[in-house]
Amino acid sequence: MSRAASYVLEADGIQLAFGERRILSDVYLRVQTGQVVGLLGRNGCGKSTLLQTVFGGRTLADASVRVNGQRVVPAYRQPGLLNYLPQVPLLPERLTLAEAARMLGVNAEQALAGFPGLSAQLTRRIGELSGGTTRLVQVLLLLHAKTQFSLFDEPFSGVMPVHVETLAELFRQAKARKGILLTDHRYAEVLPLCDVVYLLHGGRLEQLPPDPVPALRDRGYLAS
Numbered sequence: 001m002s003r004a005a006s007y008v009l010e011a012d013g014i015q016l017a018f019g020e021r022r023i024l025s026d027v028y029l030r031v032q033t034g035q036v037v038g039l040l041g042r043n044g045c046g047k048s049t050l051l052q053t054v055f056g057g058r059t060l061a062d063a064s065v066r067v068n069g070q071r072v073v074p075a076y077r078q079p080g081l082l083n084y085l086p087q088v089p090l091l092p093e094r095l096t097l098a099e100a101a102r103m104l105g106v107n108a109e110q111a112l113a114g115f116p117g118l119s120a121q122l123t124r125r126i127g128e129l130s131g132g133t134t135r136l137v138q139v140l141l142l143l144h145a146k147t148q149f150s151l152f153d154e155p156f157s158g159v160m161p162v163h164v165e166t167l168a169e170l171f172r173q174a175k176a177r178k179g180i181l182l183t184d185h186r187y188a189e190v191l192p193l194c195d196v197v198y199l200l201h202g203g204r205l206e207q208l209p210p211d212p213v214p215a216l217r218d219r220g221y222l223a224s
């Protein structure tokens with residue numbers, strides 16, 4: 001991908017109900033390269049489901065996912081388009097950290113550089129790392145992988161406070177290379193990172209104004 005190239009990822013037409021319960025009904029989502037886009041919403045409102053659908057891991061009949069106007073369903077099949085970190089572990093436990101980085105085409109030394117201590121663990125197997133370390137290295141590897149977009153479901157989860165600000169800074173830097181869509185309840189870390197914030201509530205995706213806090217309070221996501 002040329003650094004100057006600009007890509008727009010859009011999703012809409014996503015309808016999902018479990019029995020009588022409608023989860024997603026009115027969704028239009030847009031992420032472009034150079035942006036961090038935050039997706040907020042209360043527990044169980046459908047954020048993970050939406051990310052899975054954009055990635056293409058969950059197939060919904062009328063879902064439209066497009067890049068620069070071209071339909072890409074499932075999006076994950078398009079080489080170099082996007083990667084996705086779900087809430088569950090992604091990387092095979094038997095691989096060493098160095099092997100996992102190679103598998104993703106990532107320079108491990110570069111990806112882990114901001115975190116003294118991680119580079120020393122390159123020869124350890126993923127299955128031997130602590131839960132929080134595993135989460136952090138997965139985020140770092142996907143962030144550095146050469147895709148136009150990265151989707152993260154709770155990237156700050158389990159990351160210890162001393163690493164959170166460094167990770168947030170890496171998200172800011174990664175915008176120069178890609179577009180990022182993330183959901184995380186750590187809104188204090190997430191909001192300053194985001195160029196655009198969406199709130200998912202009642203099946204609808206609402207793009208919030210540049211200062212999203214009052215709307216987040218009004219809609220009951222933050223305590224007033």
Ligand SMILES: Nc1ncnc2c1ncn2[C@@H]1O[C@H](COP(=O)(O)OP(=O)(O)OP(=O)(O)O)[C@@H](O)[C@H]1O
Pocket residue numbers: 018023041042043044045046047048049050
């Ligand atoms: N297979 C299923 N059958 C029935 N309901 C389901 C199924 N899968 C998910 N759900 C429901 O769909 C809703 C959306 O789930 P999802 O995991 O997308 O929420 P979320 O916004 O990511 O939540 P959280 O913030 O807690 O991670 C939840 O209420 C969940 O219980």
